[in-house]
Amino acid sequence: MSKQVKNSKRKAIFPPACGCSSYLVHWEKATKEKRPAICSKSGCTNSVDVGAHVFNCSGTSTNSLKVVPLCNRCNNRTNQDCFKLNKGVKIPSASKLSSC
Numbered sequence: 001m002s003k004q005v006k007n008s009k010r011k012a013i014f015p016p017a018c019g020c021s022s023y024l025v026h027w028e029k030a031t032k033e034k035r036p037a038i039c040s041k042s043g044c045t046n047s048v049d050v051g052a053h054v055f056n057c058s059g060t061s062t063n064s065l066k067v068v069p070l071c072n073r074c075n076n077r078t079n080q081d082c083f084k085l086n087k088g089v090k091i092p093s094a095s096k097l098s099s100c
């Protein structure tokens with residue numbers, strides 16, 4: 001099953017409070033992976049522009065802010081629809097991590 005997420009309505013704080021130079025860097029540190037070449041939204045073939053803030057769609061009140069590599073078009077705060085991610089894409093927490 002692919003994960004489903006939706007954009008966060010809030011504008012991301014920049015630079016990230018955790019000390020990373022960007023949320024893409026934060027994603028790389030959190031996952032210990034290189035950023036993907038293309039956007040993580042399933043079916044999108046644009047190149048990655050940002051580490052976008054998203055929420056898990058199957059989430060509850062404990063749902064916390066996550067980071068996922070997206071293109072500028074998919075990182076749309078006014079779009080609250082759930083969308084699927086490519087298989088295997090990791091969605092680490094946006095808050096400060098031990099690896100930051």
Ligand SMILES: [Zn+2]
Nearest residue numbers: 018020026100
């Ligand atoms: Zn960080």
Ligand SMILES: [Zn+2]
Nearest residue numbers: 039044071074
């Ligand atoms: Zn995209």
